[in-house]
Amino acid sequence: MASGEILQTLGNKYSAEILDATDEPVSAQELSDDLGIPIATCYRRIDELTEHDLLELHDNILSDDRRRIKVYRRNVDEVRVDFDDELTVHVEERSEVTNKLDEAWRTLSER
Numbered sequence: 144m145a146s147g148e149i150l151q152t153l154g155n156k157y158s159a160e161i162l163d164a165t166d167e168p169v170s171a172q173e174l175s176d177d178l179g180i181p182i183a184t185c186y187r188r189i190d191e192l193t194e195h196d197l198l199e200l201h202d203n204i205l206s207d208d209r210r211r212i213k214v215y216r217r218n219v220d221e222v223r224v225d226f227d228d229e230l231t232v233h234v235e236e237r238s239e240v241t242n243k244l245d246e247a248w249r250t251l252s253e254r
């Protein structure tokens with residue numbers, strides 16, 4: 144993916160806040176409430192971040208009122224921007240170990 148596209152997505156209002164808040168799986172409504180983001184804007188940012196593989200749909204959970212809710216988690220641990228010879232954006236994806244530990248913890252907590 145082009146560095147400029149990633150940088151533009153990260154530069155959109157609320158994108159960084161959403162990535163920061165999604166270390167653990169969280170719904171769009173929770174993000175909207177916790178971060179004070181209008182829900183429509185929250186969904187637009189989620190779509191942009193998932194399109195650029197910075198955020199991922201983690202699961203569809205069942206709410207207390209028996210509705211399916213999508214929860215999202217960031218797909219990256221680090222984003223680094225360099226301006227040496229040219230603009231480059233380095234994205235470090237979440238490690239496979241981190242993903243497996245998260246999945247194991249989620250499975251145990253559902254029991």
